[in-house]
Amino acid sequence: MSDIAKDAWRRYLIQLQAHPLRTKAITAGALAGCSDVIAQKISGIKKLQLRRLLLIMLYGFAYAAPFGHFLHKLMDVLFKGKKGNRTVAMKVLLEQLTASPWNNMMFMLYYGLVVEGRPWPAVKDRVLSVYPTVQTTAWKFWPIVGWLNYQYVPAQFRVLFAGFAGSSWGIFLNLKARSAAAPAIKKA
Template sequence: MKKALFAFGQWYDLQIQVRPVATKALTSSFLAVCSSVVAQIIRRKLSLKEVLSFTLQAAPPFSHFWFAMLEAKLGPGKALLKTALDQLFFRPIMVFYCFVATGVLSGKRWAEVHANVQRNFAKVVINSWKVWPGAIFLTQRYLPQHYRSAFIELLAFFWDVYESLMICSEEVTDEKE
């Protein structure tokens, strides 16, 4: 088992260096599938449409481009500034994107998507500020640039379970009524 994990790690390291965007997109998509399924198991309501929509919205490796831009504009170091910019600008935009993209891709009407954003967006952003600043700071401070978004995606698995529960909260609310 140890050999297989080590071999996978070497293969993944090569892929992230040779095909960074494709590797990060596939990693993000795979983890989104897993987190959506876990969230649906928690809700005891499985939906392939929901898995597909959550996966599609997670596929673009936005963090890859974001971290590259921060590095290009601000240079190496400055982890505190990069964390602040990430938390104040990028993460709220990404949370909003997740709500809208997942809702639209799930076939929800705009009124439903809008109501869900109004009901849950602020709570999710505030809760993200309880979790992500430390992770982003450590990532910016200690990880090489080409691993930052992949590491964040791995940590995001757990966050995405929560976010999936919040984005698809209509089902949770309906079941309790």
């Protein structure tokens, strides 16, 4: 079994080197799908909602991975040649003040408008009520991930590392989005 895993990892690294954005996008889509399956099971959904699963995978593939890929490229440009704890702290702070709020807002909007197919006023109301809690929770989780990522993870693996952490975060967001939608669904 070890040889199979080593060979798969070697092939993954070759693809990551040759086609970094495509490889990160496919990986992010798969990780988003895994987190959605887990979120569906935790929330008590008996039969897997395939449409929802595919739309969440599309989000990881088409948005999350490209955003992360280019964010880390930008960070490398902004902090070119700088190392050390102060630089890591500045990267984490910049990411938490810009990318984190943006990404959480984008996910909540995407989930409401695309995944659930709800009208804009309903999505807007839900985002206004739930977003502060989501973002506050994000600021308890993502700075630790960011610190580990910038301090210890080589640049080519940062999106992958964030993707694995994002799988856990995706479960939280899915459950939060679903729980916020439940009262509105019951009223309809």
